[in-house]
Amino acid sequence: MTTALTTGPLTTPDHAQAIEGLAPVLTARNVSIEYEVDPPVKAVKEVSLTLHRGEILGLAGESGCGKTTLAYGINQLLKPPALRTGGEIVFHDQDGTDIDVATLEGDALRAFRWDKISMVFQGAMNSLNPVIDIKAQLFDVFTTHRPSMTKTEKLERSRELLQLVGVDPNRLNSFAHELSGGMRQRVMIAMALALNPQVMIMDEPTTALDVVVQRGILREIMRLREQFSFAVVFITHDLPLLLEISDRIAVMRHGEIVELNTSANIFTRPQHEYTRKLLASFPSLTGDRGSFVRSGESTEGSAL
Numbered sequence: 001m002t003t004a005l006t007t008g009p010l011t012t013p014d015h016a017q018a019i020e021g022l023a024p025v026l027t028a029r030n031v032s033i034e035y036e037v038d039p040p041v042k043a044v045k046e047v048s049l050t051l052h053r054g055e056i057l058g059l060a061g062e063s064g065c066g067k068t069t070l071a072y073g074i075n076q077l078l079k080p081p082a083l084r085t086g087g088e089i090v091f092h093d094q095d096g097t098d099i100d101v102a103t104l105e106g107d108a109l110r111a112f113r114w115d116k117i118s119m120v121f122q123g124a125m126n127s128l129n130p131v132i133d134i135k136a137q138l139f140d141v142f143t144t145h146r147p148s149m150t151k152t153e154k155l156e157r158s159r160e161l162l163q164l165v166g167v168d169p170n171r172l173n174s175f176a177h178e179l180s181g182g183m184r185q186r187v188m189i190a191m192a193l194a195l196n197p198q199v200m201i202m203d204e205p206t207t208a209l210d211v212v213v214q215r216g217i218l219r220e221i222m223r224l225r226e227q228f229s230f231a232v233v234f235i236t237h238d239l240p241l242l243l244e245i246s247d248r249i250a251v252m253r254h255g256e257i258v259e260l261n262t263s264a265n266i267f268t269r270p271q272h273e274y275t276r277k278l279l280a281s282f283p284s285l286t287g288d289r290g291s292f293v294r295s296g297e298s299t300e301g302s303a304l
């Protein structure tokens with residue numbers, strides 16, 4: 001479902017250009033990923049991109065172009081038959097250390113995930129454990145990653161996290177089935193935020209939700225990004241939505257990034273024929289919203 005948001009973008013061209021001057025938090029160079037099936041599928045081909053601190057980078061492209069595979073590769077989440085066949089992914093930690101993501105395994109990899117980079121999937125809300133309450137699931141994250149935290153600290157932080165994502169902290173004692181889809185997805189975002197990651201990868205995080213709930217959650221994500229300055233890789237086939245929320249957009253096709261530019265430039269000056277076709281496939285990109293993006297200024301307060 002395409003969910004064009006009818007109000008202005010939350011990021012302006014100015015903001016997007018300022019992003020270019022920021023330090024990188026993640027660099028992918030010539031990354032290739034194959035599914036070793038018969039015949040093999042080259043899902044990601046020589047992809048290079050830089051994610052800057054605090055930026056929202058949209059990953060656009062039609063189904064099957066390799067967006068999810070690339071995201072898994074970035075977070076070292078690939079499982080056979082998927083195999084990274086080339087390239088490197090470097091995480092530039094805020095303490096100045098460069099981490100070669102491909103070399104991480106075991107405890108080091110577990111520590112890296114959630115702590116440095118966290119991920120929210122489309123179906124994440126269905127991956128909450130049905131037999132323990134929300135509190136126990138948040139506590140699990142802290143017990144694993146912050147063993148020195150006291151029970152009181154865990155409780156305080158859990159309540160704070162729910163508040164941050166717009167869920168009543170009294171819901172800590174609820175089980176997944178007692179929450180709506182939107183609330184469950186918010187809880188998953190709270191979990192992804194739990195350890196203050198520097199990067200969040202969001203793969204169609206709101207696609208399964210209705211438009212009103214989706215808008216509410218997107219608003220929270222944008223606000224949290226402003227507050228905590230994490231960078232976001234936001235994956236969706238929903239180009240109108242990406243134009244609205246992203247600083248820059250990478251357009252993927254058949255495993256390659258065919259164009260990477262600011263949202264405003266992607267919209268007003270698409271360079272690649274495929275980008276033009278993709279834009280044309282969304283009728284909602286004409287009219288009010290379209291002119292909004294073109295001018296880069298808000299005609300009304302964002303309702304997001």
Ligand SMILES: Nc1ncnc2c1ncn2[C@@H]1O[C@H](COP(=O)(O)OP(=O)(O)OP(=O)(O)O)[C@@H](O)[C@H]1O
Pocket residue numbers: 035037041043061062063064065066067068069070081237
């Ligand atoms: N387990 C697998 N085995 C073989 N091929 C796979 C596997 N998973 C994905 N692929 C193939 O890899 C390519 C990229 O898939 P991927 O899921 O990364 O695309 P996507 O852009 O995220 O699509 P969608 O928007 O539908 O999730 C596709 O051709 C897909 O068929």
